[in-house]
Amino acid sequence: MSTVKVTKICCIGAGYVGGPTCAVIALRCPHVQVTIVDLNKARIDAWNSPDFKLPIYEPGLEDVVRKARDRNLFFSTDVDKGIQDADLIFVSVNTPTKKSGVGAGFAADLNYVELATRRIAAVATSNKIVVEKSTVPCRTAESMRTILEANSKPNCRFDILSNPEFLAEGTAISDLFKPDRVLIGSLQTLEGKAACSALAEVYANWVPADRILTVGLWSSELSKLAANAMLAQRISSINALSAICEATGANIDEVAHAVGFDSRVGPKFLRASVGFGGSCFQKDILNLVYLSESLHLPEVAEYWKQVVVMNEYQKRRFSKTVVDTLFNTITGKRIAVLGFAFKADTGDTRESPAITLIRDFQSEKALINVYDPQVEHEQIWADLTEASPSTPLASIQKQVSICSSALEACKNAEAVVIATEWKEFRDIDWEQVYKGMNKPAFVFDGRLLVDADKLRKIGFKVNTIGRGERM
Template sequence: MSKPIPVPVIDSGDSASIDVASTAPTTPDASWSSSPVLRADIDRRIESLNIEFDSLQTPSTPPTNHADGPILGWSYLAQPVKNICCVGAGYVGGPTAAVMAFQNPNIRVTVVDRDERRIRRWNSKHLPIHEPGLGDIVRIARDGSREISFTNTPVGSRANDGSDTASSSESEPASDGHHFRMTVVPSRQPNLIFSTEVTKCISEADIILIAVNTPTKSRGIGAGRATDMTAFEAVTSVVAQHARPGAIIVEKSTVPCRTAELVRETMELHRPGVHFEVLSNPEFLAAGTAVQDLLQPDRILIGSLTSESSRRAAETLATVYAAWVPRSRILTTNIWSSELSKLVANSMLAQRISSINSISAICEKTGAEVDEVAASIGRDPRIGNKFLKAGIGFGGSCFKKDILSLSYLAESLGLEEVGEYWRQVIKMNEYQRDRFSRRVITCLNNTLVAKKITLLGYAFKANTSDTRESPALEIIKTLLEENPREIAIYDPCCNPVVTRNEIKILLRDQAALQDDGGPIVVYSNAYEACAASHAILITTEFDEFRNKKRLETPKGLPGITFGSNKSLDPRPFKRIEPSETDILSLHKFLLHKNRCSGVGSDPLQRYIEEPACAEDCPDCGLMEKDASVSSKGNPNNEYRPGPGERLDWSKIASMMKTPKWVFDGKGIMDPKAMAKLGIRLESVGRRSSTFHELVVRYHTWIDEE
């Protein structure tokens, strides 16, 4: 065995990890092992393999049409899976592994990362990622559960008076009808492990998922566009040295097309003559709905070669997902198509956002309303209504870097016009964000001096604490140049102490925080953040901020949507033995039903007590510090809205400075309701109104009522 190669800290995408950017070459001209284009002799080797996806026609081989889905009827080809190792405990690896373990109680799923702080948080009650429903999944898979029993009868039926309770004792005798029986769910043992023992866990795994961060390079050749493969290459080297023969290596990270050949080359370099299969299995998760996307995916994409061993590996991975995903949604493709599909999917979604944002600029000049335009064109079945919500632009770790990667890939292949086309999507996104900032400054008489500006929302998207590439941060940078008295920030999902530390790191070239002499103050209370404010900017579409009905309802489990205030009893279950998804649906329903009755977060009494934190737990210290900071600004212990509760805009209006400005960057505010409160509302995609016009509209609305 060759001498182990030193491995840097694995960056799995946590925004709190600030690492020195790599200058390792990732361009085709600079490295023989880089993506998207590899050296010519590799291409000749691939051609020599005669990989033709329609050439396997013998009865002993699986179906060859990848578009038809998985290898239906060929599940006997699958290898038994007892142990899965996911390398990378970030926004992709953590939730993905948690759901895999939750849905496959008989498979041991281990998540490894060299970041001890992140692993410690996964093993505590302070999860490093905020995602609705993630805590419920982790607690069952990581800690195990008690035996429980409940009636298979909806609330309100004659066999259930609404006081549905669960017990860990033996069930009651069953009634004659299936619906009225007591359903018993046995206890389960923990099968989700978080560890820093990277090499040990890799060596024990049947399937190894690589889910480390692949950001955009910030230095060297291709800086600002090419994908930085440093962490991915480092992990691949470790996997190559320590994986057991026959292990299946799976790309979960978003990587440039043809990266699978890099993985194969690395495995051959370190372990010549040892057989491994390499698959592509990109994730299609959206921040804020990641758990729902994993529990009810639109599709599971598995890319492989067409050799029998490669197809057998694809079927093995498919059986893991088949524990809860319908087989019709598990699709197999050419491995290169799978790698490219993720980049194209994100790029086309971002393209739709930039397209409707470009129309919003026209609407503001003409008097058209972008919501009405979007509703109209969204009725066209050829277009559809998804991702046609105008706003201040897209953020997050995926869209921008994936578009840049796709653009760089095109130009590396000599397709300059294609690369320029996709770069325009990013330019439009930046234009939309900057246009919003300029609109704020213009409406406030081109000066922010001695004024307080409040931002509601710091994360790039609702129901997540992910702040990577958040439009709010760029808006803050623009506002800082205008020398305001205070920039107040409130976000219901972001820990204020963590946000302060992050801002201090990201804006290290200037004194930004109030403690350092700057104007930025991060609050844990929305009303405190809005008090005495000259203008409020809505920069994240949290439901807490809304004053009008939500038009779209996100998908969720049967009977429940994570983060929703409405739920339906999922019973009676069709199965005599309910699945984990069924039990989770019932848990969410009872949690909502008993929210105000003091039942707590475990209505089924299924949880085992979480691991206790050490006395010097830094996360507990953060919570205590945040409580201390909040109490100083709230000496009377006034009521604060809880998660998911709407803000009282009449209360906010009474505390604002006159004239009262609200700038709606997400299209979630009702202008009529704002006008009644004496608030001037400026929205993306709606023409600005003079104060006289607002008064006329207000009286017109009053007359209509």
């Protein structure tokens, strides 16, 4: 079977993965027409906005969209036309962790994947390569293939590929320009390998051949979960050590630096923090836990579950440190929380540690000022409401205020909590912050961001995660 020449690509899903990925494909492949479709009209309108006020924040993304939009990059709500016209279709829809039913709390909710797959089968009138781009459990491709084959029109064939994303929010565009690897999984049949070659040819327009890895379908699906699980495991490991550092007087930065020099370990993902967040790590580990349980491997499930348990412990431990340090009560005290996104250089708040910290402070009857340079106010309210479903929004808003700057958030506060490592928090006028705070003024650095000695000279009482200083 000869390799299909891909000239038209459709991406179903205009979110954090589909938008940046296909924008870069369009930029690097000017001969390929790329259409990103989504049923969410507001989201598509934002992608098409004249002032390029895009629905997601990602450094470098606006520049890519400016160069490619309306040339060979298009955004549309016409899902059916996108499907009909395309040679290759990326399925890049949300796969959140299930909140009810079988596997609740662990398994991925594949409802959107199934709906997209059924739509492709219903609409397509010619052969298509269908590519799993969403993070999915092992053997999801088999379910997609079953749906497509059961509902396809006569003489209409579908080839399924797995092409997981390995993007880090905040560096997604540079990750796409120079990926560590592009992974493509296919059935090891002639047709499967031909489809794999077709997608590989698209990436070959800018990715070196030795970084395009072609593997079996199931290996590709598992590799995505495995990579995120191992990265999250490193974070939970260094965070577990941070607790020991605080108890013994050791310094987690020094420990991580020394360990990172070991070539067998390396320095990446050894940065202690208040905990990991984002759309992938926790979801993918829980997915791996559920898979292990489904395969009757309880010890394996418990092993991976402990990575998430450690992450939750780190957040609880940090919020308890704030309460304990502020003389065992924060009732009626004002706490400034700097940062709401789960990490710097993104507006994404999924599984953000800040949500847990604020919920814990709410339960202690504190008053909380929140500031983040990129997260929309509506998103903050939505996340806090979801975190405390039994508390009306009006009640939350009596305790929580959203501020327009870090200085405003810190005014009249008893303590500042750094929850996200935005560079601007390192560079704010800390002397001005100190003047506007109640005394004693505390800083709790959950991201190893600020110069603790400098702040102490100003007059702050500073508590840095993973360091054994005594106030």
